[in-house]
Amino acid sequence: MRQRSGGAWRLVSLGIALVLAAAHAPAAESKVKTLMAGLNFEYFSRTLVWDGDTGSARLQATLVSARTDFGFGKGLTLSLSAGLSLTDFEGLAFGTLPITLEYDASPIKGLVLGAELEALLLKSGDFEIKADGRFVSSFGMSKTWPLEGFAVEGQAKGRSNWMEASAGPRLAYLLSSAFVPYLEVNARWFRADFRMEETLEDLHGLETKRINGDLSFSVALGGDARVSDRLTIKAKAGFIPYAGGVDALASVGLLYKF
């Protein structure tokens, strides 16, 4: 119960921070040159070794969020987002519970909040280099599964949170005013926890899996396409290499300019 309250408090705090940031936007109206809002869809996978594990497990997240971009001129843009996440922890094993549990269930729903800052570093001819920094946090909802086939009644209850911070340069080619392709290289820092509680009558177990800062790098190709004076599509696809394979990332957003 205390855990839930703590998670809710963090969620409320971040929500307040987001609202305050949005509320300050009109106050800084003189500084905001452009304002865009829309929807964003994003997917990424991360192959991770959870603390204490000897093998890796793959995490896949799908995010759908409402997004607002504040353009302050001179290439400085702040983007805030809030929405829903679906996170799949396939293959994650909880090996210290009395009965080992292995996750093969449907993705866990969560609330996601994010902020992204983009700043122009250098412009030369048709090329420009921007610095991009982003923070996303997902607050998973609690999910319960019945444990069947045992001599007594039982259930498992799980809840997960994760956050990712990424930063890196973005090289854009100013092809035309309608389409700007870019290449982006990011360092990505990832943290997650998954708390699983197991109960079989009077047999109880609790295990929290953690990843305290997994660092990897991604390379992505993207483009901002102006469909009309007011509509812009932002799309990006890339990969995150790791020893023995690659993970993927992709996003697409539709933004309306006010």
Place this chain on the structure above:
Amino acid sequence: MKVPAKMSVKAIPALLVLLVVGLGTTDAGWVKQTKLGDRFFQRPARTLRIERPALRRGPRYAPDRVLVRFKPDVADAYAEGLLRSYGFSAVRKIPRIGVYSVRTSPGSSVAETLAMLRRNGDIELARPDYRTRLADTPNDPFFTRYQYNLRNRGGVLDIPQGIQLQTTAGADIKASPAWDVAKGNPETVIAILDSGVDMTHPELAAKVVSAGRDFANDDDDATDDHWHGTHVAGIAAADTDNSEGIAGVAWNCKILPVKVTGADGTGFYSWIIDGIIWAADQGADVINLSLGGDFDDPFLEDACKYAFERGVVLVASAGNDAGSVLYPAAYDSYVLAVAATDYNDEPADFSNSGPQVDVAAPGIYIMGPVPQWSVEEANLPYGFASGTSQAAPHVAGLAALILSLKPELKPADVMKIICYTADDVNKSTWPGRDDIVGYGRINMERALAPYILK
């Protein structure tokens, strides 16, 4: 030196057929001074090496194939045409069960393909093509032939001396799939409190951690001068996958012999009390007590409590009198009481019953090693025996495997895991926990293998 002269056993066939009457004890306890023997090793109970299953075993299903079944009213030609219209490059029908194995389209993942197929109203079921693996099977020659208790494939169990038993497939403790997960940690020790152990037996020589302690003769040599302890030790943890004899439940766990009965198979509570305390002090993780007495005794209970509080799981046989549960099995808070079932998962008619019975395990015609001195030279030192004495070491072996995998667990948790993962084999007559088989016949696979959250 306690090894008796070679027993004169006439006409012993290749395998002994022994029927256990059970080890009786008397209540005429007498006290004698004991001294501690040499310790076999010293280690803190909580610093054991952790053996864990591989947490990741690669993809769980074929990355480019799914299995599909159409609704019964869908014609084959239509079904195949529909599958090809999705762009699947290969479609193969498994006619007997009406399932199609199809190769996914290039660029489509299994998840995407399944999602697409499940939206089609003509399709009854679409599933990934899950990976499988061979269950671990030891190469011990008697495992397949005689050890129905570990893996029962049904058919006739042909025991020497003309005994033929019709067995039921699956009436076993599911050892094979459980061994995929855990074969035991050599640092996990099962103390066998019994008539001693034949420490030179090929199945046990590499498994005993020391010469143990003999409380019947007050010395440091727990060599078996009966036969019972050797048989029990082998069921729990015989040397396995050694191309010889039988398989034990806990392949890699070690045995600590503690002799608490004399050559006639009887002993005193004081010897058992000493044995329990000594084994706990030596660092045993599990104590097997295939013995018991009729009388409740607070000193015996205190000894059980002492071991329990030091992290030891105690397992004891319920007894073979078709009566009440014997002591120490009846000390419900500290000891797992084990009843016996047979090759058809039926409760054994001799097995004691009562509210203290926790679980059951096979206890009829169980093959195990017997002392080499007890058989004539031409014969193999193995025999069949029946009783709750044979049932208990199955449970002790399982407890040792659980502790090998999760040494941080408390004895009470291990006891609950064993109980709650059991198969309720008599649920048609006594659903739920009952006084005959407790929670049921133990199921090693359910106790050790991961539960998949779907």
